[in-house]
Structure formats: C-alpha cells, structure tokens
Amino acid sequence: MGVTLLFFFIVGDTLGAGIYTLVGTMAADVGGMLWLPLVIALVLALLTAGTYAEMITKYPHAGGAARYVQRAFDKPYLTFVIGFLMLSSGITTSALLANAFAGDYLTALVDVPAAPVSIVFLLLLIAINLRGVRESLSANVVMTVIEVSGLVMVIVVAAIVFGSGEGDPSRILTPSPDQPILMGAFAASVVAFFSFLGFEAAANMAEEVKEPSKAYPRALFGAILTAGVVYLLIALGAAIVVDPTTMANSSGPLLEVITASGLPIPEWLFSLIALVAIANGALLFMVMASRATYGLAEAGLLPSVFGQVAPTRRTPWVAIVFVGLATIGMSFVGNIGQLADTTVLLLVLVFIATNVSAIVLKKDRVEHEHFSVPIVVPILAIIASIVLLTQQSLTIWLIGAGYLVVGSILFLIARFSQRRLGESTETTIPKA
Secondary structure (H helix, E strand, O other): OOHHHHHHHHHHHHOOHHHHHHHHHHHHHHOOOOOOHHHHHHHHHHHHEEEEEEEEHHOOOOOOHHHHHHHOOOOOOHHHHHHHHHHHHHHHHHHHHHHHHHOHHHHOOOOOOOHHHHHHHHHHHHHHHHHHHHHHHHHHHHHHHHHHHHHHHHHHHHHHHHOOOOHHHHHHHHHOOOOOOHHHHHHHHHHHHHHHHHHHHHHHHHHOOHHHHHHHHHHHHHHHHHHHHHHHHHHHHHHOOOHHHHHHOOOHHHHHHHHHHOOOOOOHHOOOOOOOOHHHHHHHHHHHHHHHHHHHHOOOOOOOOHHHOOOOOOHHHHHHHHHHHHHHOOOOOOOOOHHHHHHHHHHHHHHHHHHHHHHHHHHHOOOOOOOOOOOHHHHHHHHHHHHHHOOOOOOHHHHHHHHHHHHHHHHHHHHHHHHHOOOOOOOOOOOO
C-alpha cells in the first residue's frame, strides 16, 4: 500500500468507538473544557508517533513494540511482557466496549438488562472471530464507514445549532466546579488518550508498505492530526450544545448532542450508528488480542496450546476462545472509565518501552534510509508518559498487576514445557 491507503488504515484504527463513549467521562473532570485534555493527549500521541515512525522505518518488520524491545535488550521475558501488555489492552478495550454497547445507546432502542447484553454481544464477536479474519475485516470496512458518518453527523448538528445562535459557547471555557482545572485536565487526559490509541497497530503493516521511509511518517502524522481535528470539533460542539453535567451522567454522551439539538434526527438512527461503531471497535480489538496471543504462543512465550488452529477455518481457536472468555470476565471488573484507564495504563507502559528501545537503538546503523527524530523526542515522550501514569489510581495499577501475574504464570508454564521437551527457547516474534 502507498501513503493514501496507509493513511486511511491508520485513521480507521484511530477514529473509533472511544469518542462515542468517553466524552461524558471527560466532562466529569473538566466540565465544558473538553478540548483541553484532548490537546494534551494529542501532543503525547504525536511524540510517541515520532518514535514509532523512526522504529517502523528503521526496522520495517511486523511485530511492533515487542520486536523493538527484543532487538534492544534481547530478554525473552521483557519481550513477552510487552507483547502480553498489548494483548491485554485488547481484552480490556473489548470489555469496555461491551459495557458501552449495553448502555444508553442500546437503551434508546430497547430496554434490556445490561449484563446479559454484554455477554451475548461478546459471544457473537467470538463467533465472528472464529469464522475467520477475512470475515472480520470485511465487516470492519462497512462498520468503519458507518461510525465515521456518525461523527460527521455530530459535527454538522453542532454547527447548525451554533449557527442558529442557540447553545452556550461560553461552556467551552467553563471548567468543572468540582476540582481545579489543571488537575481535572490531566485526569481527563488519560481518558482522552484512549481515543487516540490505534495508531500503534500500524507497526504490523510495515512489510506491506511501498517506500515505508517516506510513506509512514506522512500517513502516521497526517492520520493522528486528522483524528485530533475531528475530536476537537466534536468536543467543542458537544460542549456548546449540551450541558456538561448531562454528558457526565450519560453512557451515550453524543446521543445527548443529537437529542438536545432539537433537529429532526431520530434518536434510534444515531443510536444504531453508535452501536455499530462500538461493535466495530470491539471486534477489531478482539481480533488483535487473539492474534497476539497466537503469536506469543508461536514464539514460545505462551503455552503451545494457544497456537492450535481449527482444522477447517485455520483460525487460532484456542486463542480466540481464551481472549473471548477473558473479555467477558473483564466486563464485570470495572466501569467504562476504569476500563479505559486500564487500557491506557497498559499501552503507556508499552510506549515507554518503545521509547526506551528507540534511545538504546539510536546508535544501531541500518543500510537503508529511514525516518529519524531527535533523541529529545523519545525522552519527552517518556516524561509525558510518566506524568500520565501518575494520574492512575491504585485500583487501575492493581488490575494491571493482575494481568502481569497471570501472564507471568503462563510464561513460566511455556518455558518449563519447552525445557521438558528439549525445545529451543530462542525467541522469534512472528507477524501479528
């Protein structure tokens, strides 16, 4: 693929279900100043993207952060931890989106208990995943178009309301009365950063791109900036149209924009679009997590049972079922905000490892031309990431530690089994 296709691939991964569900969580922290945490998150995303642009073009192979850590440190357990954090983030995000699916967007269509809906929703995604990646990605193309149309609808509706002289533009400069603005902004930036996640998945397309040294930086920075502009327009429009308190109390905050506008747009129509967006995000993250699980098993970093594939469909059925059941379990662990914070915690740790690896590998010379950033960029990205980590609560750290304990046990089982069978323990990161 060239720059254009890569750009749309990254935009599709980045513009996702997060903004449909998490605007309300941010409103609780910053009131109508929803744009502020998004700007903070955008800066962090651009810093980290700079590092990824260098690493992807310098080492244009699938595997992403785990491969960079392996090259920099050559420590199998550290490589495993980074890969496991990636797949754990997919499980957590899918659980978050399952809870969002069963929230206010669905209630606008039919009033049913949330817990059974989440379970049935995830079981259906497991079935699609078992069917095959082609079916999963074909469904993704259609659903991506639908979810983007919903975001455009919100922007247009807010513009119409603002243009007609209605709404309250002063709200975009009105912080939450419950806490100081800087404290609220940094707290909300954790959730805001969740909305930018997805660009890191582009590392797994490294071997499919023409002239990656030129294509990747253009597509990567262009996609993140595009997502940033869309998110900022939505944040400004939502604050103008809807009182932040109303958004903070809703699990379907963008539906509140449609409702408050007074325009003749059926609530059921926008709710349906939002549900498609949420389902699309959950499906993509479950596919990613199951393939990452399979990849770690193939590399000898997880028990070999996770590498089993179905005889007919050739899908990694054990990994898919494991990820699906873990996702169902995680959907009962925390609310939407807590699960979003957990995903950010897991991926920020991955980003720190990637930035540290970039610094270590600065002196590593390769024969081909590649994009390069000043060493200050990964340093600033590490500092910004650490600041983001300081905003996490003890509960979120405990959930992250729980993932690491489970993963470490599985890692030890895999290594013990290899030694018993006399297999090589050389670590190779396969394509995701």
